[in-house]
Amino acid sequence: MTANNDDGGRFTGHGAEWRDAKLSREEAQVATAWVEQKINKRSMLTNKSRVHDIRDEMWRLEKEGEIVVHRIGEQHDPVIAKTLYGWDKKIPTQQLWHHKSCGQCGNIPGYPTSLLWLMNMLDIRYLDETDQTSCTAWNYHGSGIGNIVSLAAVFLRNFHQAYVSAKAEGKPAGYYYPLVHCGTSFGNYKEVREYLLLSADLREQVKKILGKLDRLVDGKLLIPEEVVHYSEWTHVMRKQIAERQVIDASGIRATIHPACHVYKMVPQDVIYDDDVLDGERVAVSTGIMQSLGTQVIDYSTWYDCCGFGFRHIISEREFTRSFAIDRKIKVAVDEAHSDVMIGHDTGCITTLDKNQWIGQADGKNYDLPVLSDVQFAALVCGAHPYKIVQSHWHASSTERLFEKLGIDWQAKKVEFEQYLKQVEAGNQENLYDPRRRITGGPGYQKLEQIT
Amino acid sequence: MSHTATTTRKQTVIGDPVSDTPEVSQALLEEIFQDIQADLRYDYELNGCLNCGICTATCPAAHYYDFSPREIVQLLWTENLEGIYDAMQEKIWACAQCYTCAARCPFGNSPGGLVMLMREVSIKHGMESAKNVLRPFSRVMLKLISTGNQLSPDMINPEHFADWGPNISKVDAPLKLLRQAIPMPTLNTTATAWETNLKTSVELYTIWEETGVLDQLETIDENLFDVILDIMDEKREDWEDWKDEQDD
Numbered sequence: 001m002t003a004n005n006d007d008g009g010r011f012t013g014h015g016a017e018w019r020d021a022k023l024s025r026e027e028a029q030v031a032t033a034w035v036e037q038k039i040n041k042r043s044m045l046t047n048k049s050r051v052h053d054i055r056d057e058m059w060r061l062e063k064e065g066e067i068v069v070h071r072i073g074e075q076h077d078p079v080i081a082k083t084l085y086g087w088d089k090k091i092p093t094q095q096l097w098h099h100k101s102c103g104q105c106g107n108i109p110g111y112p113t114s115l116l117w118l119m120n121m122l123d124i125r126y127l128d129e130t131d132q133t134s135c136t137a138w139n140y141h142g143s144g145i146g147n148i149v150s151l152a153a154v155f156l157r158n159f160h161q162a163y164v165s166a167k168a169e170g171k172p173a174g175y176y177y178p179l180v181h182c183g184t185s186f187g188n189y190k191e192v193r194e195y196l197l198l199s200a201d202l203r204e205q206v207k208k209i210l211g212k213l214d215r216l217v218d219g220k221l222l223i224p225e226e227v228v229h230y231s232e233w234t235h236v237m238r239k240q241i242a243e244r245q246v247i248d249a250s251g252i253r254a255t256i257h258p259a260c261h262v263y264k265m266v267p268q269d270v271i272y273d274d275d276v277l278d279g280e281r282v283a284v285s286t287g288i289m290q291s292l293g294t295q296v297i298d299y300s301t302w303y304d305c306c307g308f309g310f311r312h313i314i315s316e317r318e319f320t321r322s323f324a325i326d327r328k329i330k331v332a333v334d335e336a337h338s339d340v341m342i343g344h345d346t347g348c349i350t351t352l353d354k355n356q357w358i359g360q361a362d363g364k365n366y367d368l369p370v371l372s373d374v375q376f377a378a379l380v381c382g383a384h385p386y387k388i389v390q391s392h393w394h395a396s397s398t399e400r401l402f403e404k405l406g407i408d409w410q411a412k413k414v415e416f417e418q419y420l421k422q423v424e425a426g427n428q429e430n431l432y433d434p435r436r437r438i439t440g441g442p443g444y445q446k447l448e449q450i451t
Numbered sequence: 452m453s454h455t456a457t458t459t460r461k462q463t464v465i466g467d468p469v470s471d472t473p474e475v476s477q478a479l480l481e482e483i484f485q486d487i488q489a490d491l492r493y494d495y496e497l498n499g500c501l502n503c504g505i506c507t508a509t510c511p512a513a514h515y516y517d518f519s520p521r522e523i524v525q526l527l528w529t530e531n532l533e534g535i536y537d538a539m540q541e542k543i544w545a546c547a548q549c550y551t552c553a554a555r556c557p558f559g560n561s562p563g564g565l566v567m568l569m570r571e572v573s574i575k576h577g578m579e580s581a582k583n584v585l586r587p588f589s590r591v592m593l594k595l596i597s598t599g600n601q602l603s604p605d606m607i608n609p610e611h612f613a614d615w616g617p618n619i620s621k622v623d624a625p626l627k628l629l630r631q632a633i634p635m636p637t638l639n640t641t642a643t644a645w646e647t648n649l650k651t652s653v654e655l656y657t658i659w660e661e662t663g664v665l666d667q668l669e670t671i672d673e674n675l676f677d678v679i680l681d682i683m684d685e686k687r688e689d690w691e692d693w694k695d696e697q698d699d
Contacts, residue, residue, distance in 0.1 A: 039509075039551060039554050039555065043555060044554065044555075046557060047557070047559060050559060051559075100637070100644070100645055101644075102600045102601045102602045102644040102645075103601070103602050103644070104644075105600075105635075105637075105638050105644035105645045106600070106602035106603050106604050106606070106607070106643075106644035107602060107604070107607055107644075109630075109633045109635070109638050112635060112638070113633060113634055113635050113638075116634075116635060117634075128635060128636075128637055129637070129648075130637055130645065130646045130647060130648040130651070131648040131650065131651050132599075132647075132651065133599030133600075133647070133651055133652075133655050134595070134599060134600050134601050134644070136595060136599075136601070138591075138601050138602075139588075139591055139592060139595045139601050140567070141548040141567065142548075142588060142591070143570075143574075143585050143588050143591070143592065144567065144570030144571045144573065144574050144581070144585075144667075145574065145585075145592060145664060145667050145668060145671070146571075146662075146664055146667075147490075147571055147662060147663065147664070147667075148490065148491065148492060149661075149662045149663075150658055150659070150662035150663075150664050153658045153661070153662060154655070154658060157654060157655075157658065161651075187550070195491065195492060195495075198495070199491050201491060202491060208661070209657065209658060209661045209662070212657055212661070213654050213657060213658075215654075260549035260550055260551060261549075261550065263554075264549065264550045264551055264553065264554035265550050265553070265554075267554050303551075304511060305511045305547060305549035305551060307511065307547070308547070309512075309547035309548065310547070310548050311544065311584070311588065312547060314587060314588055314590075314591060315584075315587035315588060317614060319512070319515050319516070319547070321614065322515065323511055323514070323515070323547075327511070327514075354612070354615040354616075354619075355614075355615070356616075357614070357615060357616030357617075357618070358614040358615070358616065386622070387632070387634065388634065390633065391621075392620055392621040392622040392629075393619075393620060393621075394618075394621075395615055395616055395618040395619065396618075413622070416622065416632075417622065417624075419632065420622075420624055420628055420629075420632055423628060423631050423632045424628060424631075428631055428632060428634070428639075429634055430634050430635070430636050431634045431635055432636070434636035437636050437637050437646070438648065439648075440648070440650060441648050441649055441650035441690075441693065442648075442649050442650075442693050
């Protein structure tokens with residue numbers, strides 16, 4: 001605590017009546033624990049009675065004929081998960097439309113490729129197509145360019161495309177269900193869905209725009225029954241994934257970085273699983289890492305953001321790198337002796353992975369491998385560390401992790417460099433038939449049977 | 452959703468007597484506040500405030516900047532028009548948009564969400580502070596508005612990210628080849644994060660036009676706006692040409 005000064009004259013901003021409580025450090029810790037930053041289940045239960053389930057409004061609007069709901073049906077082989085307040089959330093596990101992340105695809109391509117590789121391994125039917133935009137929310141949160149109407153129109157345009165996409169393959173509307181890759185897209189879409197369901201004015205504005213784009217269903221807005229993040233799919237599929245594991249991961253000390261836009265935006269929709277951390281914290285990523293047999297190690301700043309900042313990562317990285325190193329990487333290394341930090345969002349993986357090297361300028365020589373949960377899962381299920389996990393795009397020392405897992409990364413790297421010659425000759429290997437990527441417009445080929 | 456200005460403040464202008472910065476009229480302060488209040492999200496994101504400070508205790512930006520989400524909420528809650536205007540000059544741009552404050556607020560406020568409304572209004576009013584802050588963001592805006600992707604592989608290079616060190620790619624090969632070696636055919640690109648369908652881009656342009664996003668862009672950066680209009684025209688022509696070819 002600060003030095004005593006009972007004269008009331010100290011400049012504290014509290015006025016002359018202020019008196020020091022003279023608490024010891026321990027007492028002060030107890031007295032202020034209630035404002036600690038932890039965003040766990042207990043800290044959010046206080047609001048439970050005031051939070052509505054927006055899906056009730058969604059079903060009401062559909063019943064009144066104002067909207068159409070894109071349902072998760074039996075064909076999507078759903079698994080029920082429990083969310084923060086014990087509500088059910090349907091997670092589709094089959095026939096998925098990949099809604100890609102610009103940051104993942106542009107900067108961490110091994111993130112989506114690992115996910116698709118896992119789906120191939122589990123014989124999951126999916127579509128990865130070109131007719132989609134990013135959610136535009138990174139730019140919005142960083143710059144303020146955009147607004148609730150533009151965000152809502154982009155959201156429903158992309159989800160409408162997911163709904164009709166299977167027509168290109170001769171299948172009915174609704175065949176594929178959208179699976180959102182980016183955490184910011186996930187949080188943004190959920191928030192925007194709430195406003196769309198709460199505001200008739202917003203619905204009217206967006207309906208006018210989507211009408212011009214021919215993106216209505218029977219003249220109505222199409223609203224998804226659930227907005228589903230890939231980490232939720234991974235969570236409910238974790239046991240099936242672990243059954244196919246070929247590399248022992250029990251020696252790995254993993255720290256988890258839960259992503260803010262995954263579990264702090266619309267928190268009532270987030271999976272809390274009694275089997276994972278006693279249901280006290282967001283379950284995704286921790287669940288799959290436990291199923292894969294790693295040691296998930298706690299660290300005191302688990303709840304902190306990564307420092308991405310949306311604007312800051314582009315134009316004010318002094319904040320980003322300071323926060324990433326001091327509040328996350330340093331703590332995970334010093335406290336948890338972590339071998340790898342695992343995340344489930346685009347910006348976090350980028351920030352935590354890329355902002356370590358510069359720490360050396362300030363004597364902070366921390367070097368912690370950073371991967372997404374699906375990259376780690378693919379790796380221990382036997383995916384190639386370069387061809388599939390694409391680890392060469394990561395700045396942190398993934399090689400050290402590979403060695404601990406018993407993967408001869410040098411040999412694998414040589415294999416990959418040789419494979420590049422094959423690619424140069426136009427013979428690259430793909431995870432699916434490339435013709436399927438175009439479902440309309442230039443380049444579309446109508447094929448009778450595409451597998 | 453419309454709101455009536457309810458401020459009781461008497462000051463007619465805001466200005467610093469020892470600064471050359473022009474005074475701001477009371478009318479403009481009220482207009483700015485009304486614009487913030489007019490967003491449909493305002494009433495959901497501001498429900499009350501007892502100054503408990505949980506939001507600031509949880510705020511990553513508060514560690515490093517002269518920024519407090521509690522202060523932002525208080526300024527709006529008490530309708531402190533001068534304070535709101537002042538915060539829009541710099542403080543609102545410190546927020547990292549993590550929404551930790553929103554997850555913790557006992558009132559269900561969203562200070563991070565309110566910051567977004569203030570950022571939007573600062574752009575609408577063409578505030579110099581917004582223009583200055585967003586200048587380095589123009590590469591992202593150009594990419595996003597013209598292609599629908601916010602980031603592309605060719606943006607990640609040592610020139611722009613020297614502080615990321617020597618390992619931006621650990622395999623020494625041309626970017627184009629490394630992208631071709633990604634086993635997702637949509638990702639064999641360098642100028643966009645994924646291959647974007649021409650039809651998709653054209654649909655996105657309609658959304659930008661209909662929702663006033665292009666107007667925002669013109670206010671902030673007229674040159675960038677002109678460049679983007681040219682790109683949009685070109686792609687729309689390509690789309691019309693393709694449709695004509697189908698008719699033939």
